[in-house]
Amino acid sequence: MSSLIPPQRNHLLAALPPAELARMLPHLQLLTLQRKQMLHRCGERIAYAYFPVTAVLSIDYILENGDTAEILNIGREGLLGISLCMATHHAVERASVHTTGYAYRIGAAQLLSEFYRNGQLMRLLLGYTQQRLNRISLSAICNRHHSLEQRLCRYLLEMLDRGTSRELECTQEALGAILGVRREGVTEAVRRLQLLGVLHWSRGRVRLLSRAGLEAHACECYQVLRKQTARPAIALLDLPAHLLPERRAGLLVSGRRVVAERRRSWQLLAEAS
The missing domain is CATH 1.10.10.10 (Winged helix-like DNA-binding domain superfamily/Winged helix DNA-binding domain)
Structure with a gap:
């Protein structure tokens, strides 16, 4: 972790409470990522997640004929490796560096350890996942009409x-x-x-x-996307206070059984590491 480029320059890390960020700091490694550097390939086990600071990362899908299509690019507003929190430990796409810059890297087991504490990180990453889905849907509409x-x-x-x-x-x-x-x-x-x-x-x-x-x-899509990115991811998950205990118990992630299965997946990942 570097004081010259603080992790809080990534929007998700900046939104964490001090106690949660402090637990993650020893596991965050600042890297300089070079343009076209490969972070993981399709089918590979995802060993790390990346919080971009100045770098921009790209997620691509490779077709049978070798052509590629960009699904999404990720900057300081987000995270590469969100699929780890959805119990997917092998990549279904290729991830590379689009723009040279800095990013903080964290091991998959360390990220999941904090995620399954059911604290603010869980809420942030679930909100960020919703933002990403909205963005991909809007891009599909944009490609069709503009x-x-x-x-x-x-x-x-x-x-x-x-x-x-x-x-x-x-x-x-x-x-x-x-x-x-x-x-x-x-x-x-x-x-x-x-x-x-x-x-x-x-x-x-x-x-x-x-x-x-x-x-x-x-097109109009830019302003829509800009407003969504500027809105804190956690705001998408605001619920009445009386629902918070149930949400922390796992109801937000499609029920207690799903959460238990994901915790078991994390335990297996930690053992494999």
Whole structure:
């Protein structure tokens, strides 16, 4: 753990009560992650979870013909490895580093040990899971109804919100794979945005010149996603006070039996470690 880049720069860690964060601190390791670095592959056992600080991580699905499609990217608002808390210990997708930067890593057993204390971390991660589901659903609608130029602006704004620089390293081929279109379509959309003075693209690097211009040409989905990300994940799980004891007993996670099964899965993981 580093005082120069505090873990609280990740939104989930920042929302933890001091006592819960203090228990996790000895297990948090600050890493510098490099662009295109592989964090886990499909079918591999998930050994670690990652709390990005300045890095942006990407979750991709690989098709039978070798093509890839980005499912989700994760920045300082979230966590890579949430499936561990859903009793899934083997990856069903590929995870890599989209943008070079820092992230805190924690072992799977240590994360689950804190999660099953039924404290604030459990509530945060369940709320964050709901946010992710909402985001994936909205992206599917966006891909169906909005133009490539609108979706490109939305994507660049999301990356701008997560990063510390107005310059991104990304090829047009990579953007085509992310947006699910041919490279030629990305080239034309980039050309139009350059003429409008919104951005400048050169040799795999895009410099964002006008945030206002990006927002003007982005679809409505960006503002929806921005509001959801800005809203604390824990707010999604607010219940009346009289329900709290039952929730801590496991009713929030589809009943006591499901929680018991997940605890058993964690115990098996800890023994295997």
